[in-house]
Amino acid sequence: MYDVMGIGEVLIDFSVVSSAGVPQMFGSAGGAPANVLAAVAKLGGRCRMVSAVGADAFGDFLRDALSTLGIEVDSVISVEARTTLAFVHIAGDGERSFSFERNPGADTRLRPEDLSPAWFADAKVVHVGSLALSHEPARSAVHRALELAGDHGRVVTFDMNYRPALWSRPVEAVGQAFDVIARAHVVKSSEEELLLLTGNRQPDEALLQLAKAFPGTRFLGTLGRDGSLVAIDGLCHHVPSIPVEAVDTTAAGDAFFGALLYQLTRDADLPDVKHRLDDSLFWRSALRFANIAGAIAATRRGAIDSLPSLSDILEHMPA
Template sequence: MSYVLVAGEALVDMVSQQPGVPLEQVVSFERCPGGAPANVAVGLARLGVPVRFVGVVGDDPFGRFLRGFLADNGVDVSGMRLTAEALTTLAFVANREGGERQFAFYRKPGADTLLRSEDLDAGTVRRAAVLHHGTVTLADEPGRSALLAALEEARAAGVTVSLDVNYRAALWGDPARALDEMRAAIDRADLVKVSREELALLAGRTGREGALRLLAAHRRVALLVVTEGADGSWAVGRDGQSAAAPTFAVEAVDTTGAGDAFWAALLWRLWEAATRQGVPVVEAARRMSPAELARALRFANAAGALAVRVRGAMTALPTRSEVETLVEAGSR
């Protein structure tokens, strides 16, 4: 197979060094590479998947730091553009009591909003096996139009589309527009990840009833995966298969990026199955039995658990051997 193409934001997370307090009370922050799609790109590379990242960062110290970090971790960054038109986006993050996170984004505009159609040229999209993205890019132009055009190219070429809904209310302003854009993105996706809260927002229900309602409304989706933090994860397929897997007990330091580690690991399992069977990634997802899907979710849960043990999102992403070691230990 060719590669996974990841498109969207790369940014710097400024993570609080004082856990349990709101941003207003934080005294010091740690600079960490981040951005949900960029996290998935690095997560895939660490698991051994060939991956290209397309996005825009500022031609500034933070942007150069991000580009270098992705390259050092095996990501093809030839499509990662530096711009002088805007600064690299910063996201200040506080981990509150009970695992709740608080965000403040410095992005008016951020360089990541300046993704253009020429960044996602048709040839790059059509040669990919998977196009992965989130919804943050859809909040602003010109990134929105560039990403939508790439999704149409992917559909025409039979490229599997992977979507992490990753709703961040602070970046949208208008909740109604956010819902419209997220639903439009789901319409164009084959593989979709949502949190329990995002499922409730999109379907008006949680649990299996919400998942079936979302699948009924979006007929292209072949596999819907729901993450529930400490309660593990579960999935429902278009062909009726379903599975669930518990999480792993670890001491959480920073939950930022746990969902990205989870999704990179699940995409790796689907990539591995597709490569072995000689079929598109979406077809490998359709063919998974409930038992195979449960094993894939367990592997992904282990990756997510490993990612919360240290501060930062991208820096915490595990390797395949680390994930396999935790899965084996948890199976004893």
């Protein structure tokens, strides 16, 4: 059985940086759901990717990159559209902004009928990214995936991962996100995304606000260098991170979520995974592990290339 099956975009990340005043660009495999699966796989988990790429050299590259990590790619289909490209502009402090070549973009071409029910019978966790919600038919494919996950009793996780360039209006992104959150077991949002979802500038209050509105969902908040939050039983718990010198935060959130899903699924059958969702001790330990993974990724350039190994993380875990 696969630990995590991811549904959403796999694309080429072109990072734009400046060295000695000269702009430089380098490309790598990326896309938030693919990065999350890569993080799980690098730590030892088994993963399947469900996505669409172009029948082009970039699509072949992406399949090879995921397959090299041990991720199952027979569910990555080829379509008559160009493989989606993302351009990541890295600032001096490691923070980034995004633009996309996605018109329409192969990742948006995934259709509900492309999904095999057998894939959902063979995965503990179904992980969904928000970029697939921005365009049809991928949006309908996500909702079909949620139906199939529910039919098979699988755990659903969701990454808000808001990218303004891909939405005509923020309110549209929020509405689509809430449709998925209503069917998810675990949801991760950044500080900015918590503000978008709730209008509340206090991350802890925003997290509790969401937890009250969706009592069946576990909400996580990422705070960058300040660690992360989890809402449990009406309380918001803060778990600190480790200090690092960030050079590129592109995959930090994906490293965090992938490490968390590795902890959620490792050495566990489906009932054990569901039990861990309500275990406060599990969450505090898992978030400490995930925070370290995100921090390490921020010290390296690129997306999948930046993700840490298990030994990398354990080196920084407290005794």
